[in-house]
Amino acid sequence: MAYRRTAAVEQRLEDRRAAIAAAAIALLSDHGYRALSIAAVAERAGVATGTVYRHYTDKSELMVGIFRDLCVREVEAVTAASAAGSATGRVAAMVETFAQRALRNPRLAYTLLAEPVDAALDAERLVLRRAFAAAFADAIGHGIATGEFPDQDAGLAAAALVGAVGEVLTDPLHTGTAATGTVPDLVAFALRALGAPQ
Amino acid sequence: MAYRRTAAVEQRLEDRRAAIAAAAIALLSDHGYRALSIAAVAERAGVATGTVYRHYTDKSELMVGIFRDLCVREVEAVTAASAAGSATGRVAAMVETFAQRALRNPRLAYTLLAEPVDAALDAERLVLRRAFAAAFADAIGHGIATGEFPDQDAGLAAAALVGAVGEVLTDPLHTGTAATGTVPDLVAFALRALGAPQ
DNA sequence: GTCTATACGTCGATAGAC
DNA sequence: GTCTATCGACGTATAGAC
Structure with a gap:
């Protein structure tokens, strides 16, 4: 019978991957991207350096993987903040939510948002920004529809806010x-x- | 007597460097960063590929060099647009100047502004943004001083506009x-x- | 300009799952 | 018995110090 991964093995693989990601996030949170060496990640995750490469093809992919994982949460948090209330309240809540969450872990947020890393992460950032812009555009469009905001290009305003x-x-x-x-x-x-309105 | 470069030689070196930079800019303007291969730059500049490396240590430095050269002009243009008039007029002129100049050569502007390239260029972009923000902060501070704009954090508003x-x-x-x-x-x-005011 | 230290990614061996 | 994930030392590139 051909080899097939059992559920237990599958679980262990996932756990390991999560442990590696968590170790990387901890390092980024402490000292930013310059602290993200594969050796340090491996040590903190309790695995060998070679093991990291069984889960991520290279360092760049590790960084992008972390970025995606974390940003999904941020987009969700901001979207949740825009769920109800007046358009003004929604936009205020979105901006506030995003900013406060970022400022709670500034080093990590800086790495995700702006720290020079590599082209792969840059490309991912562009995608993220479109996701945030879409969320803002929704709230702004809502405000225009209710007459709360003056008529304007919601997409442009959303991008500008992002x-x-x-x-x-x-x-x-x-x-x-x-x-x-x-x-x-x-x-x-x-x-x-x-x-x-004021 | 030790070797020393004459003025004529010095001039030739500068010309070569300028030709290489011009070739690179032309390539970026036509097809963006993916067209920026050292071989293509060399061919277009009429030099051997090895010659490129006598003026720039690597491709990344070439890109950063071009970025700096071009951005100095842009900052100057935006600063010039903010020289006189009401604060409202100044800010409007700055935004307009920047946007119109960028849109005149969109591919090149995209590469300079946002295209994923590498960490060195990212770092340079951060510097550039501060330069633009400083120019905006001047104009905004002027507007606050004259009472044209309500009191606000000029630095924050400037960064936001950038x-x-x-x-x-x-x-x-x-x-x-x-x-x-x-x-x-x-x-x-x-x-x-x-x-x-409206 | 050289030299050293750091860090990325690889590889053959190994232990263990199927 | 076969296949696979893990290990960890090693080759090589690179960046920073002197």
């Missing part, structure tokens, strides 16, 4: 500390830009 | 065509965000 939020957070995430006014100011900027 | 403009242009630059309303809409977004 860019604005990312760029404003880049520096605070990099240094590790944001001024107390950063998040409310950012929200105010976004709402003014959309023409929301 | 992010917004870059993100909004990314897609049109990538596809090669912008809707006719893109630039005016972007300007309107920026002025609303700053709280400029």
Whole structure:
């Protein structure tokens, strides 16, 4: 009989992969991308270096894999924040949610958002930004439909907000500390830009 | 007597370097980063491939060198656009200038602005963004001082505008065509965000 | 410009699952 | 018995120090 993986083995494989990803995330959270060596990941995950390559073809794919895993959560959190309420409230909640979650783990967020890594991650970031923009476009379109926001190109405004939020957070995430006014100011900027009533 | 480069030789070297850079820019303008092979650059510049490496240590440095050269011009153009007039007019002129210049050569602008290339270029982009943000912060600070804009964190607003403009242009630059309303809409977004009077 | 240290990715051997 | 995931030392490239 040909070899086939049992459920137990499948589970172990998954666990190992998760352990490797978790180790990598911990390293990124502590010291950013420069700390992400395969040797360090392997040691922290309790496996040999060669094992890492059984789960990820190379370091770049490991980084992209982590990015995808983590960003799915972020998109979900932001989408959840935009579920109900006035359009103004939704957009405010989205910006606030994104910013506060990022600032809670600044080093990791900086690596995901802006740290120079490689072209593969850059490409993935472009995809992520479109996902966030789609979520914003929904909320903005809602606001236009209800007359809360003046008529405008929702797609353009959404992209602009994604860019604005990312760029404003880049520096605070990099240094590790944001001024107390950063998040409310950012929200105010976004709402003014959309023409929301005061 | 030790060897020393004469002025004539020095000039020839500079010319060669300029020719190589020009060839690289032409390739990027035509087909983006994927067309930037050292062999293609050398052929177009009329030099041997080895000669390219006498002026740039590797492809990454060539790309960064081009980026710096071109971006100096862009920062100058945007700064010049902000030289005089009302703060509203200055900011509008800056956004318009940047966007229109980019859209005039979309493929090249996309490569400079957002195309996945490598970490070295990413790092350079971060520097460039700060330069643009500084220019915007000047104009915004001016507007706050004259009472044209409501009181706000000029640095935050400047970063937000840089992010917004870059993100909004990314897609049109990538596809090669912008809707006719893109630039005016972007300007309107920026002025609303700053709280400029209608 | 050289030299050393660091780190990526590979490979043959091994242990264990089927 | 066959096949596979794991190990960990090694070759090689590269980057930073002197």
